[in-house]
Amino acid sequence: MRFPAVCPQCQREVQVEFADSAVHDVTCPHCSTRFCVFVRKQKFEVLFDLGTRALMDGYAREAVASFAAALERFFEFYVRSFAFERAALAGQTDFDGAADILESTWRHVSSQSERQVGMMALAYLLREGREPDFLTAKALGADFRNRVIHRGYLPRREEVDAYAARVFALIDRLLGELGTGAAHAELAQERQFAAHLAALPDGVTAVFEEHPGMFRARRFAGAGGEKLGVKNLPGQPARASAPTKATAPMNDAQAFQKALKERGPLLKGLRK
């Protein structure tokens, strides 16, 4: 997937392909200026937006793989947020040290999604003091996902809409519960950006971008994220979830369709 960036020198548009690292070293095709684009977006967001684009373009079957991957990466995001938050609450001030331990720990589970689900289950239990009721195969839509991805099932559009709505609602709910706790994992991305920034050769301009996305409203960026130890203690109501809790209940499908209507058009700038 590509996104449009603007060359800081000649101000013309440049198409940039999304990189896994969210860091893009670019040479302007018009004026040959070198610049570096940092996109403040989490992997789960990029994947969910890819799925949404595919769905909007009529590629329902392809969308399923992106939604499924988005959910897996969101679980990773949740576990990372929780681990950083816990380290901060324990008084640990060495963010890089905490990040290194987390990185080497994640390596034990990184190649098997079942192990990651196990991490998620424990992280949720410890943070919320409740069973992660959303981890049943039924709640995750696992059977549908497996039929599409592994057995070549051709899903109907409404089935994919329902799956997308399910994944959307789950991520939205958990982001709400995480609240400012998510800022810790955001900070980890900022640290990676800072490391790349420090290594940029002279004369290369750094460009930081925030992109629209389906979870944009949930983004809490900057909400005290500079410091480890931002307060959103486990068990406390998360600030970000307050508005949705107060409004009339929507079912998953309605919530997804509403977000699609509001934010889907913003994804039009992205190209495959």
Ligand SMILES: [Zn+2]
């Ligand atoms: Zn240029």
